[in-house]
Amino acid sequence: MSTSLERGIRTWVAQIDAPIASFFTSCVHCGICADACLFFTETGDPKYTPIHKLEPMRRVWQQEYTFWGRLAKRLGFSKPVTEDELKEWEPLVYDSCTLCGRCSMVCPVGNDITYMIRKMREGMVAAGYAPEGLKAATSRSIRIGSPMGVRLPALQAQIKAAEAETGLTVPLDQEGADYLMLLSSAEIMQFSEIISAVTRIFDEAKVSWTLASKAFEATNSGMQIGSSDLAAQLVQRIVDAAEALKVKYVISPECGHAYTALRWEGPNLVGRAYPFKVIHILELLDELRAEGRLKTDGFEDQRVTFHDPCQIVRRGGIVEPPRNLLNMVAKDFVEMEEHGIMNWCCGGGGGVSANERADPIRRKAFDRKKHQLEGMGVAKLVTACSNCRNMLEEGLEDNHLDEDIEVVGLAEMLAEHLAVSNRADTGESTSTAKE
């Protein structure tokens, strides 16, 4: 069955739940969410007011679920949602919203506008109004297994390289390991240092872990495009692999939305509780730190700051771990003025980075991050999401700041400072350090 306006509206009718109904009812039209959205602050155009991006779905809610709306619909007084409107709203919903969740933080009546946009996208994609770039990424995710088209041989090559570099074994498909480590395609293709980094850290901390050949990809384009059906398929692959390998934990990597998809949406998407726990790599590293299993040597000699990935910090609640970890290796760690749960998005989350059409506005929205960094005098911008990392590198380059500021992944930075104990060559038992 192909996508259609009618199918989109029916999807909204099915998706509008009690929270959505109460959010629409509670909205007092104050417009405070506008100032929380970087697409509004950087353009000044009121059409980017977050709650306005939901107008078609609001009308469906009104016409289907409210007394007066239903009456008006029956009497023919209400204006049905049209194809033209969906066409007009498509860029608002996909190009100028990164699902960053900042609007949800400021809403005085507590509306989770981000949750609403997520539902809004369900109807948009079912009606056939989704950006080409994101459709293509979703298509590659479903058909190939990764939004960037990464296949197993590519991973195997990177594993080989990491093993050569570290002299350690990178476990693949090891049944009975405690932790199943996932990766994002960007990590495999661009930031493959992460593989050696976690290999060294886990080896040092004696973490029993593995990668899985059937589920190495953590990202979820299905969630970004807004289709629960497709998102569920992608989560199911990970669940199947984790169950087959009988792991206790699945580690969500340095990728923002992967964590949201797997940790918060996943069980609802597949319709049951997981037999394992999902833990973010930063949470795990912070646990290892607290247990004394992660030790570092030396400090960064330059000033560093941390860019909070929205899905991990604001939406994920992992606020302190990255700071604890950074303080282990950086003496001059400074915060941006708005940081933690009120940080500003890199501009490329929520599928925006996969959507070429959104490039101009995304680059414009980066001005916010540029202003944040101005005058801070930082030499390193640390983050914990490979998508943020890509966006930050690109944005700094656009603004000719890439010479001054280097973008670094947090786990890699830790691995660089990892305190290595001298071991017996067998690697099985920790011997005391030889002088």
Add this chain to the structure above:
Amino acid sequence: MKDTRTVGEILSSQGISRRGFLKFCAATASMMAMPPSMVPAVAQALSNARRPSVIWLSFQECTGCTESLTRSHSPTLEGLLFDSISLDYHHTLQVAAGSAAEEAREHAMQENDGSYLVVVDGSIPLGNPGYSTIAGISNVDMLKETAAGAAAIVAVGTCAAFGGIPHANPNPTGAVAVSDIIKDKPIINVSGCPPIPIVITGVLAHYLTFGKVPELDDLGRPTAFFGQTIHDRCYRRPFYDKGLFAETFDDEGAQQGWCLYKLGCKGPVTYNACAVSKWNSGTSFPIQSGHGCFGCSEPDFWDSGGFYRPLSATTADVGTLAGVAALAGAAAGAAIGRMNRSHRARAQARHEKLTIDDIEES
């Protein structure tokens, strides 16, 4: 005979020193929240101001406003300043009586047409003009006639400003405020039952200094005096903030001077300067003497549900009504909820899984 001396000349002829006069100007300026740099301007303007003609009309009132002004502060600078305006008509204070009194009013109106001030205390009955008349003229007719040539009107007291006690339920005389009748003149409401003397003199001083009405709030009151609530400036406010309340008028809390909120104090919703300027030459004000604020400078204060009922308590018995309404609401809500749930369930049942083929085709 028209007195053409300036205010400054009159004050010095009455033995008020320059120093005393400047002190008054400074006090007036600070009361009106003007910067200290304005004091010389106030002094200059007041010294040189011509005595404006003032016609004082008293309608349905108790003379309390006049008492407040003439007695409680007399003989102070405010009182003397008030003497030094040309009060051409005030039927309580003037010597003339009968037709001579009315002549004085008409004479003042003719001589100062367009420039005199009208001060009104008391509300105006619209129910039957016979309820209150002066020299056979109904209040409403006299107000309209006198207001026609006025530069501005000062409605003194809550009766003139908002209808006051005569306006209280069931309002047998059909009493209304000045602003309900006069629409085409600037009206300054100096509410209070009675209003604070320095507020009256302050408003007149402002008018003399700047030749225009002061900045007013949405109820037509000068913001300089009515900009903050009694509660905001109350010396008992720290107890409110700490949650320390007197529960009765003779308990430990009352003796310790704790907040009177629970004893019905209307300070949080009452805008007036009592807590700052106080009464009887700055001696005290109701809360300082141990009684909550009535809220007398607010509209309908008499009908706001009992002086000893705390602000958070309801003013009517709503228990039964609320119960019935809640039951009806819950039933309607449950019915609509059931309907909406089945609507949603039907849509979910008809949902066909979105496939990657669907998306690629679109």
